[in-house]
Amino acid sequence: MMKKSSHQTSAAFNSCVIHWFRRDLRLADNAALNAAVSASAKQGTPLVPLYVIDPSVHGSSVCGRVRLHFILESLNALRESLASHGMQLRIERGDAQKRVPEFARDVGASSVFFERELNEAALKRDKAVQEGLNEIGVNVKSFHGFTLYDPDWLLKQADGEAPKGMKGFLTLIEKIGPPSRPEAFDEETAKSLPVVGQGKQDRDDGSEQENDSVEDKTKIQESEKRKQMKGNEVPTIDDLRKSNEDEDIPAGVHGGEKLKGGEKAALDRLHAFTKRDGGRAVRDFSKPETSPAAVDPRATTALSAYVAIGALSSRTFFHSVVDAGGDGDGGQGGIQTTLRGQLLWREHFWSLAYSIPNFERMQGNPLCRKIDWRDDKEALERWRKGRTGFPWIDALMTQLRVDGFVHHLGRHSVACFLTRGDLWISWEEGAKAFQQLLIDHDHALNAANWMWLSCSAFFNRYFRVYSPVTFANKWDSDGEFIRRYIPALRRMPKKYIHEPWLAPLAVQKKAGCIIGKDYPKPMVDHKQVSKHNVQKMKEAFSRGHYGSPSSSPPPNLMVTECSSDDTGKEPASKKAKTQ
C-alpha cells in the first residue's frame, strides 16, 4: 500500500504545523483546524493540511465504492477550498500509525493537530500516533468536534455514567443546555500564513468561489494531471480499487438521488432542507412518519452522510435546525422523533459507545444481550446480495449496495429480517455489511441500531417483528420502489409485487419473471419462522445472559455457541447495572 512515498516532501520546509484531517472534512466549525491556523500564525510557519488514505479505514472490506467515492469527492472539495486560502492538502497513503509520524518528520513539523475520533479503534490508533510523534519531539494537540458535546465533559455532567436510555439522556441534555454555537473558519489568519515552498506555485486558479459543477470535473482532471508529480493529488477511485471487485448489481437498476461530496454540498443540502415546504419539513419532521420508499426526493435529509465524514459539523446541523423552528417537542411523538431529536440520538449513542467497553460487539459488551445466533454463510450472503426472495428486503439491500443510503425504516426491515425476525444471524454480521456499504456509516449509530433491532439492547419488545410483506405494503403499496431496484420484477402486477411467488404461473410468464428462475423463491416461510424466532427470543430473555468485560474471551473470538456457561450467568438486571 505504501507504493507512492513522498520524495517531494523531504526537506521542503524548515518548520510547519500539520492539521491531520480525518472525520472532519470541512473548514467551518473545526476547532482543531482553527487552533492549527493560530499556532502556525504564532510560529510564523506554514500550515500543512494532511489526509491519510489508510487500508484500515478505506480498504475494500470496510469501505465500499460508494462511500469511498463520496470521501474522495469530499477530499477534492476540501482541497479546493484549502487552496483558495493558500494551503495545499497533502494526501499520504498507508498505515496512519506509521505514516503520520514519518510525514511529520519529513516535513519538519513542530506539532500535529487533529479532531478527536471517538470510536475504539480510532482512539487506539491515535494513542499510538501520539506516542510515535512525541518520540520524535513533535507536539500533538487534539480537539473535540465530532459530537455536539465533548464526551468527557458530558460524562462528567452525568456523574461519570452515561444514561442507558434516551429518556435519561434527554433529562441530562435539558440540564446542561444546548450545545455551543458553531465557530467560523478563521480566514483572516489563514490567509496571512506563509505558503509552503516557492509561494503560490501552480495554485493560481482564480480561487474565490465559483460554481463547481460541469466544468469542475474537467478542471479537476486537468489539475490532477498537473499535480501528478507532486504526490499530493487526490487519488481516483480507480487508483484505489482494482478493476471491478464490485458487488454484482443487476443491470437496469435505477438508483436513487446521488449525494455529492464536500462541505459546500453539505451546506447547500442543509439549507435546502430547512427551506423545504416553507420550513414545514423541519418543523413538522417526525421520523416514523417519513417514508422509506421515498427516493427522490428522499423523505429525510440524508445529511447523515456528511455528518459521518465531518463535511458538516453536528453543531452546525443542530443550530440550523433549531433556528429554522425545529425546536419543538415533537407533540405526540416526543422530542425523539424530531429532527433535533435525531441529533440527540446520535449524541446519546456516542456517549454510550465512548463509555461502554466493547460497544461494537456482543462479546464483552455489558449492554448487549447474549443470543445464540447461528452461523450461516450462505443465508448471510443471500441477504447481503438481495436474493432472499422477498422483494422488499431485496430491493432495500440493492439500494444499500447501489446508493449506499437506505431510509431508517428500511434499515429496520432488513436488520430485523437478518437477526431476530427471520434468519437468526448475528447483528455483528449485519453491522459489518452496513459498515462497508453505507455512505453514512458511523460506528456508534451502526452498533447501537443493530443492537436495537435485534433486541440485544435498548429495545426489548421482540414480538414486534417487521413483516417483509405487510410493512412493504404499508409504504410501497404499488411497488414503485421494488421495480426501481429489482428489474426482474418490473412487469409483475401490483397485486403480487410483494409476494410474487403467489402469482399464478400464467401471470409470472406474462410478467417475464418466473419465480425460482428469474427471481428467487422466498428463502424462508416468514410467518412460520418469525413465530418460531419469537419463542427463541423469549428463551434468550429468560436466560438473561449479557456480555461482560471481566469474564469474556478476547473480543475477536467469533462466538457461535453462546449458551455455554463461560460468562453472564446472572440475570440481566443484576449484571448489567453494576458495570
Added chain:
DNA sequence: GGCTAGTTGCCTGT
C-alpha cells in the same frame, strides 16, 4: 418498592 412509559409491528376481533 411500586408504578409508568418507552422513536417508528402485526394480527384478530369488534
Added chain:
DNA sequence: ACAGGCAACTAGCC
C-alpha cells in the same frame, strides 16, 4: 378505525 394480545425489560419517577 381501533383496542387488545403478543410477553415482560428497565430507568426514572414518586
